[in-house]
Amino acid sequence: MQWTQIVSKRIQNEHKEIAGNGVAMKGPSSKWAFSMGFLVGACSVYVFLHQVWFERSYPVLSEAQEKATAAVERPTSWRKEGAALINLLHPHHADEDSWVADVLYQKVRVLCWVMTGPYNLQSRAHHVRATWSRHCNVVVFMSSVEDPDFPTVGLGTKEGRDQLYWKTIRAFHYVYEHYVNEADWFLKADDDTYVVVDNLRWILSNHTPKEPIYFGKRFKPYTKQGYMSGGAGYVLSKEALKRFVEGFRTKVCTHTTPVEDLALGQCLEKMGVMAGDSRDTLHRETFHPFVPEHHLTGKFSKSFWYWSYCYYPIVEGPQCCSDLAVSFHYVEAELMYTLEYYTYHLRAYGYTPRYQPPLHQGLSFGPLSQTTVMVGIKEAQEKERNKLVPGAFKVKILFIIYNKR
Amino acid sequence: MFMKGMIMGGIFCLVLSLLASFNPSTEHTTEDHHHHHLQAPSKDELKHFSHSQMEDLSNQVRVYCIIMVQPKILVYWAAAIHTWSKHCDKAVFYTSEASKALEAVDLNEKDDWARLRKALTHAYENAGDLRWFFVAQPTTFAIIENLKYLLLTKDPNEPFYLGNAAKSGELDYVVYDSGIVLSYEALKRLVNVFKDEDKCPERGGSLWNVGEEKQLAMCLKYTGVFAENGEDIHGKGLFNSKSVESLISDSMQANPTNVVEGCCSDMAVTFNGMSPDQMQANPTNVVEGCCSDMAVTFNGMSPDQMQVMMFGVYRLRPYGHDFHDLLIFDPPVGSDND
Numbered sequence: 001m002q003w004t005q006i007v008s009k010r011i012q013n014e015h016k017e018i019a020g021n022g023v024a025m026k027g028p029s030s031k032w033a034f035s036m037g038f039l040v041g042a043c044s045v046y047v048f049l050h051q052v053w054f055e056r057s058y059p060v061l062s063e064a065q066e067k068a069t070a071a072v073e074r075p076t077s078w079r080k081e082g083a084a085l086i087n088l089l090h091p092h093h094a095d096e097d098s099w100v101a102d103v104l105y106q107k108v109r110v111l112c113w114v115m116t117g118p119y120n121l122q123s124r125a126h127h128v129r130a131t132w133s134r135h136c137n138v139v140v141f142m143s144s145v146e147d148p149d150f151p152t153v154g155l156g157t158k159e160g161r162d163q164l165y166w167k168t169i170r171a172f173h174y175v176y177e178h179y180v181n182e183a184d185w186f187l188k189a190d191d192d193t194y195v196v197v198d199n200l201r202w203i204l205s206n207h208t209p210k211e212p213i214y215f216g217k218r219f220k221p222y223t224k225q226g227y228m229s230g231g232a233g234y235v236l237s238k239e240a241l242k243r244f245v246e247g248f249r250t251k252v253c254t255h256t257t258p259v260e261d262l263a264l265g266q267c268l269e270k271m272g273v274m275a276g277d278s279r280d281t282l283h284r285e286t287f288h289p290f291v292p293e294h295h296l297t298g299k300f301s302k303s304f305w306y307w308s309y310c311y312y313p314i315v316e317g318p319q320c321c322s323d324l325a326v327s328f329h330y331v332e333a334e335l336m337y338t339l340e341y342y343t344y345h346l347r348a349y350g351y352t353p354r355y356q357p358p359l360h361q362g363l364s365f366g367p368l369s370q371t372t373v374m375v376g377i378k379e380a381q382e383k384e385r386n387k388l389v390p391g392a393f394k395v396k397i398l399f400i401i402y403n404k405r
Numbered sequence: 406m407f408m409k410g411m412i413m414g415g416i417f418c419l420v421l422s423l424l425a426s427f428n429p430s431t432e433h434t435t436e437d438h439h440h441h442h443l444q445a446p447s448k449d450e451l452k453h454f455s456h457s458q459m460e461d462l463s464n465q466v467r468v469y470c471i472i473m474v475q476p477k478i479l480v481y482w483a484a485a486i487h488t489w490s491k492h493c494d495k496a497v498f499y500t501s502e503a504s505k506a507l508e509a510v511d512l513n514e515k516d517d518w519a520r521l522r523k524a525l526t527h528a529y530e531n532a533g534d535l536r537w538f539f540v541a542q543p544t545t546f547a548i549i550e551n552l553k554y555l556l557l558t559k560d561p562n563e564p565f566y567l568g569n570a571a572k573s574g575e576l577d578y579v580v581y582d583s584g585i586v587l588s589y590e591a592l593k594r595l596v597n598v599f600k601d602e603d604k605c606p607e608r609g610g611s612l613w614n615v616g617e618e619k620q621l622a623m624c625l626k627y628t629g630v631f632a633e634n635g636e637d638i639h640g641k642g643l644f645n646s647k648s649v650e651s652l653i654s655d656s657m658q659a660n661p662t663n664v665v666e667g668c669c670s671d672m673a674v675t676f677n678g679m680s681p682d683q684m685q686a687n688p689t690n691v692v693e694g695c696c697s698d699m700a701v702t703f704n705g706m707s708p709d710q711m712q713v714m715m716f717g718v719y720r721l722r723p724y725g726h727d728f729h730d731l732l733i734f735d736p737p738v739g740s741d742n743d
Contacts, residue, residue: 030406037410042418044411049422093726095448095698101725130691135723198723296716296742297709318712318742323720337653337691342717345698348492348550350732351719354743 042368083153084140084179091134093344100359101198109203111183112136112236113171116152116191117159118145124191125150127333131340135197138182142171161292164230165260169248173392176245184209186241189233194331194339199236199324203278203286206360214268215278217287218311219261219328225264225275226311227368231329232287234261236273243271280311280322281357287327288320291335295320295328410485434522441577443567443633445555445643445699451731463732465493465561466553469535471528474543476504481543482584483507484708488715491737492549494535499524518617522599525587529596532687536561538592540585544704546711547584548718550734555635555643556586564591566625568702569644570634575608578622583644584702586619586635594628601627612627641697648706649714652695660690712742 027168079086090105092098112133116125125141129150133139144163146154155170157163168188175186185204189195207213214236217226228234236244244267253267265275278286288295289306299316300306307314313318331339454462470493474482482498486507490496498509501520509529514520521540528538537556541547559565559571564589568579579585587595598605615623622632636645645652706714719736720743736743 002666033406034410034413037412038414038417039406039410041411041414041415041416045415045418046422049418095699096726096728097727101723104725143704180571192686196721196723198725202724292716292721293709293713295711318561318716321716323722324724325721334650334653334657337695338649341649341653341692341695341715342721344726345692346548346696346700346718346723347698347728348548348718348734349699350730350734351550352733352735353720353722354736355720357724 003405031301040129047375049171066343071368075331077384080151082178082183083146083151084138085129085133085151086138086182087134087136091344104198104201104205108185108199108204109137109183110185110187110200110204111138111140111175111179111344112187112189112195112197113140113142113163113175114191115167115171116141117143118147118152121147121150121193123333125152127336128189128191128193130196131336132195136187138179140171140175140179142167142174156172162258165255165258165263168264169255170231172241172244174246176241180238180241182370184238185235186238187233187235188230188293189327190329192229192331193233193327193329194249194336195233195327196325196343199322199326202324202357202360203280203326204235207237207276211237212243212271212273213276214240214273215276215287217285217289218275219277220311221309223263223265223269223275225269227262227269227275227392229289229329230261231263232289233329234264234287236268240268240273243273244268247271277312278326280324280355282322282355283312284315284319284322286313286322288325289329291330292321292325292339321359323353324357440632441570441631442636442640443555443559443565443639444636444640444699446558447638448731450558459731462557463553465536466556467535468537468539468549469494469523469528469532469550470496470547470549472496472537472539472543473499473500473524473540474509475501476506478543479504480708484711485541485543488711488742489549491546491740491743492734493539495533496683497528497531498528514698516608518620519618521621521664522607525592526596526599527637529592530711532589534594536589538587538589540581540587541702542584542704544706545582545584545702546704546706546714547702548700552586553702553734554699554732556703558590561588562590563630564588564594564630565633566591566622566630567633567635569642569646571631573619576619576622576626578619579632580644580646581616581618582704583646584704585618591625591628594630595621595625597646598624600626612649621649635701637697637699639697642702643697643699643704645700647704649696649703649711650710652703653691656695657689660694715742 001124028044073170075380079088089101090098114125114128114133120141121141129139129141141150141152142155143152144155144159144167146152153174155167155174157166157170171188172186183253185200187195187197187200203215214234216234217232218226219229220226244253244264247270252270255263256266257263269275280286290298295316296318300314328339423654451459452474472490474485476482482504485496485498498507499512499520500509501515502513504509505511510524512520512523512527514523525538525540532538537552539547539549539552556565565586566579567586569583570577572578599607604627605620625631637643647655688697703714
């Protein structure tokens, strides 16, 4: 627009000049003024139209985006209590029926504490906060330094691998002191661990928080009953947490080594807490110490430490991992969002998975919800009865009159 | 005088634009397709169909997958065999030259456009009772169930040509990388126009160096078939020319959220540094800003990443979340990664 301004300025000056001379605008100068005016007018309208029309095509894109973001997910609402984020509403999808997950959410309350540090807040903890931790009942980020905005708890330690067990000890004590009544199970994860909390609840629903038990990726060395890998995440029952804290109070447990997962495992063993089997009903692992790609496609070399560490036999290829996987480790930012997309968003319409996990007996549903449970079971039974002829593609339609609650 | 001139100039320009339907915006975004969108059916739409109508529709929506391979990219060929193509009703691999390692229809043709023509003709002749055709590159990953959902209420006896629609000058075409979908009628017309050396030359294209995807669009245009953009009910594109990781990465760059901003007092209730109102509008920017839940294709993923996608699409899921879909698709026989 600049050059038009220059032009119009020149014309204005000329006007002043003419006006100043008191000469009426006639003859060649007026023709020139007219043509200049014509040009300026035409060009201004051209530019104006260009802007308007360009902007008109723009909303076609953003309108779709807006509709997409609005329609897909209801927001979660959080209550900030000190350094903890208390999740009041379980994240929901517009199209799904998640009442079983909702019931589990109420009955199997999980507090997640995430091991992080001041230098990892932006690069790692931020992405945990934006993805899987939204599915916990309570989430607390543990750092060496307090940060009221993120928020993180300041454990008063230094940073570094040699501080890991100190952080774990203090983190569990903090959680016990402040939030022991807010949850039934207490999960520890790293800021590069991805956890599918709904699947964690499924495993835990077969147990009660009064049992002295803990779950994770079970390793075998240095202990009688094994211990759980720190990176893959592990979860303690309320009773187990109580005993851990008690162990330190009575000095049965002390800080022995910075290798936090082993040290914790040894303490819990001394305190009579059982190392649980977290595998699914087909004996497939649920907690994983590496990324999905590594477990699904990688071949672990025979000399790799992993072979001698795993408590249960290693399975390579697709059966390495349960459909109801609970965790993966060494997950970088991009993969966090990718896994969230794979788990909670992307799906194959109408696809009936091979693995149909049973409802655990541990769950007792209320009388009203029993109708929906029965419908669900009937649905599953019907699918069983109508198993297809091998090799043929066939499509069935199920119309279910569904009574909610 | 100047003012008069200006007004005249303005009016002149306006009139000219209106008369000539003059569009001053020359940089058209490739996603500007007001006229040619094809959306997936909504749940409400499907509820109007009777039981038998749904049965008919589902029998109709069976897919013949045409997968164009070459021996030099054997790993991708193998990846397609062991992953997504198992979900096609019929998956046929068309190669430029025979390979001892893997089975395919050997078209014995080095030219890309000629090869595509031959493959399409072969598919048409061997369609049996299949009425939908999906053309893929070896680097494409497709979720056939979602493709079927998209096509469910569309009649294959009508001409359909869809995928990720783009524009090149005046030509609307479907991008090859993200998969091309053709209905039986569209393919029938195409096979017929192949015989016309003027409208649809077999070798002429290489002179102009126009890609096969555009050649295809031009030939189809002659038969009255136009490219359409496949979208979900929210208007999000279902056919992606990039990998999931790439799209997530793009979304991360487009949605940076400021972490430690010192935004809030003790009384504030916020998450992700956003107020509850902001959260209402943008719960998880990155994932929602990325890709559709019912995405049909991705492209450019490594064979290992394709295995991960099989796990992610067909197996990994959160317990207790159910979808009461109106169609049922069973897992393919003799497979263990889905």
